[in-house]
Every structure is written in structure tokens, then in C-alpha cells.
Amino acid sequence: MQRAVVRDRNDTRQYDDLADEWWRPEGAFAALHWLCAGRAELLPPAVGGDDVLVDLGCGGGLLANYSAGYVHVGVDVTMSALTISAERGVQALQGDVGRLPLRDASAAVVVAGEILEHVSDLPAVVAEICRILRPGATVVMDTINATRIARFTLVTVAERLPGGPPPRIHDPELFVVPERLQALFELHGVRLEVWGIRPSVGDYARFLLDRQRPVRMVRTRSVSIVYQGVGTREPR
Numbered sequence: 001m002q003r004a005v006v007r008d009r010n011d012t013r014q015y016d017d018l019a020d021e022w023w024r025p026e027g028a029f030a031a032l033h034w035l036c037a038g039r040a041e042l043l044p045p046a047v048g049g050d051d052v053l054v055d056l057g058c059g060g061g062l063l064a065n066y067s068a069g070y071v072h073v074g075v076d077v078t079m080s081a082l083t084i085s086a087e088r089g090v091q092a093l094q095g096d097v098g099r100l101p102l103r104d105a106s107a108a109v110v111v112a113g114e115i116l117e118h119v120s121d122l123p124a125v126v127a128e129i130c131r132i133l134r135p136g137a138t139v140v141m142d143t144i145n146a147t148r149i150a151r152f153t154l155v156t157v158a159e160r161l162p163g164g165p166p167p168r169i170h171d172p173e174l175f176v177v178p179e180r181l182q183a184l185f186e187l188h189g190v191r192l193e194v195w196g197i198r199p200s201v202g203d204y205a206r207f208l209l210d211r212q213r214p215v216r217m218v219r220t221r222s223v224s225i226v227y228q229g230v231g232t233r234e235p236r
């Protein structure tokens, strides 16, 4: 539930205020559950052993439902979220995604789900992702485009809708232009392919009625609001 305190947009203390919501699929982070399920379909099959999946801005560890076979390492600034993700089996590390507490080339997979639109130094975060990807490793991401339609849909409208982002969680000034993101990855030898996604209209209508079933994310031709992407670091 929303607390009485009104925070600035993108103030990470909001995640402390909402800590009880992480694992309520119909709650304030409902859309993160839907996005996480869609993101999980893009993970390379785990081969077992000690392959590391690094989950940037892991929050309450929602990806833990899908990370079997990997050593799932979560990095986040919010201690309350890390505590919850650790209860789900995530190896939780407190840190800033712009300065990852991880060795070079240590990750088989890096997941950046709904984090890139929260950072002020995007080039530093992309550089850090590419630094920890081992040759041939995969990055999976989803984020929000820096368009008027995204701002209107996800801030003006969706913050007031069930299943929408919690009010003030986003600062639209930090939304991410896909071409810029792709160019930043390209600087580090990672070609990022991106496509748009949106909630299934039928699923969302049912969600409004009963708040029971999850909403599937489906692909769209337009990347103008929310988009997903996958890239691979060049093998040596």
C-alpha cells in the first residue's frame, strides 16, 4: 500500500515504503511481475554449474522464480529489497549499478529489468554491464522510451491505474532513447536488438475485473513506450 509520505520522483526510499509489496502479484509492483515473466523468456537456458546471472536493480528478487540453474546475484541500492531477494535465494549485494562490485568478465548473463530508466549516468551503467559480461555472454533488458507518449501513458495515466507503476516512482527525465542505448552498447562491442512490448489488452481487462491472473506482455512493432532487448558480447 502507498504510504502517506510524498517522496521526490525516483527517490529510492519509495522502495522501502513499498517493501511489503514486492511479492504481492496484484499489488503496487504488479507490472514488474508481468515484465519479469516476459524478460525470463529471453534468458539463455542455464547449463548448470556456476554460471552467474547478475540481476541489476534486482529489487525484491522477482526474477528468482526463473533463475534456476544460475548463481543468481542481485545488485541494488535498497537494503530492504535486498533482504527480501535474499530470502528468495538471490545472492544480494548492495551497490550502485554505475559501479558494480563485481569482477571483469564474471557474468554469463546480465539482466537490466526496469532499472535503466532510474539511473542518471547511463553511459557508466552500460560500461559496467559490458565490463562484467564475459565473452559470448548475454544482456537482457527492458526499459521505457523517452517519448511524449511514454510520459503520458506511464506517468500521467498509468500511475493512476491498477497495475500501473506506483505514483512518483519514475522521473520521465531519465527515460531512455533506444538508439542512444544501442549506440552506448555498440561502443563496447555489444549489438543490442530491441523491440516494443505492451500488456495484453484482454489479460489487462481480466486483471481489472478480478486482480487474480497475471497479464502477459506481448510484442509490438513500436518501441515508443516500453521496449525489451537482448545483446551478446562478442566471443573472443
Ligand SMILES: C[S@@+](CC[C@H](N)C(=O)[O-])C[C@H]1O[C@@H](n2cnc3c(N)ncnc32)[C@H](O)[C@@H]1O
Pocket (backbone or CB within 6 Å): 012, 015, 032, 033, 035, 036, 056, 057, 058, 059, 060, 061, 062, 063, 075, 076, 077, 078, 081, 095, 096, 097, 098, 112, 113, 114, 115, 118, 119
Ligand atoms: C523498478 S525496480 C525494478 C526491480 C526489478 N528489476 C524488477 O524488475 O522486479 C528498480 C530497482 O532498482 C533499484 N535502483 C534504483 N537505482 C539504482 C542504482 N543506481 N543502483 C542500484 N539499484 C538501483 C531500486 O532500489 C529498485 O529496487
